Amino acid sequence: MTEGLEGVVAVSTRLSHVDGQAGQLILAGYAVEDLAPNASFEEVAYLLLHGRLPQPPERIAFAQDLAARREIPHVVTGVLREAAAVKVPVIDAIRMAASMLSLGRREDPLEDAMTAISSLPTIVAAYRRICSGEEPIPIRSDLSHVANYLHQLSGVEPSPERVRAMETYLNTVCDHGLNASTFTARVIVSTRSDVISAITGALGALKGPLHGGAPGPALDMVFEIGTPERAEALIRARLDRGERLMGFGHRIYRVRDPRADVLAQAAERLYTSEDRSLYDLARKVEVTALRLLRERKPDRQLDTNVEFYTALLLHGLGFPAELFTPTFAIGRILGWSAHCLEQLREGKLIRPQSAYIGPTGLHYEDAPARVT
């Protein structure tokens, strides 16, 4: 038996390959450091959903199709208003809203996937605006997927540099083997359930701090440290208390997560020379954390994971921490969707076994309720 299914291969996929020993991530044939900083979100979406990069006319038609699905039903906005009134956390609110994308669906997995990919930024941005006491900003079909998301959050048309940084981020996190949320999505559709159900379940799995919920706490740690000379003492204190350092360690990678490098470079480009201090502090925190983790866990090979630089990049883009995990979802929904399509095409019911460790030989007659 393998607790937590560590090392168990459960499905075959053409979508991504994670080599934890070499520190490599391949996305449908392309190295993450080649694809993520160069391709548009729409190109990566096409690649994952259709197995190859689009020809120029296909790219245009695909981008138009995706853009045409951004509007969300009024009833979904109504639910977001209700959720905001009782301060439901963003990730829970978007999970509730995502489940409602079944309204008017056409029972077609690719249609469901396209609608969910396109609508999720609208849901996140609308909820953010409503929570801030502002009205949602109307969608702009003339903007790219990423530019529209940034515009819907702030009402300001983003610069090409900001769009590129966000696009690099979303492409970097779009898929990553059989991570917990993708596994959840595949398990759900493996019963021949539907893509919207799978995405709803995947959002639930992503929420936890051991998966998509780490970047907020990772940034909190950098802020708490505040200045480079405090890094050593504060990180030591955390480890002494038995705490885990968020943004470090990974189930698969035994070397540095290659996505951390892609995002570190994107973050460095984003942080200008004036406000570089946070970037430099984060670098110092990273170096110190790695040294102390090696000292404490010499056998474990704990290294920086994607969440550490996610936090820095999204903060640099002006995102509040509560949008970190929802924005991760806006990228990872590509992988969830593509895995669902692959599972529906080629997969088998996913149904592992459990090892029973409870008692045996008990008799109902002896139960306390039966004794008079």
Ligand code: ACO
């Ligand atoms: N800080 C301190 N110690 C750690 C860390 C960490 N970040 N990660 C693992 N360890 C220690 C554990 O305490 C454990 O020690 P022990 O054997 O003395 O009990 C040992 O390393 C092994 O830990 P496991 O939980 O078995 O390792 P696993 O491979 O299952 O965990 C995980 C991977 C959950 C990501 C873990 O490294 C962690 O909790 N990291 C912090 C949270 C984080 O950054 N999550 C984001 C991951 S990336 C993503 O999901 C997109």
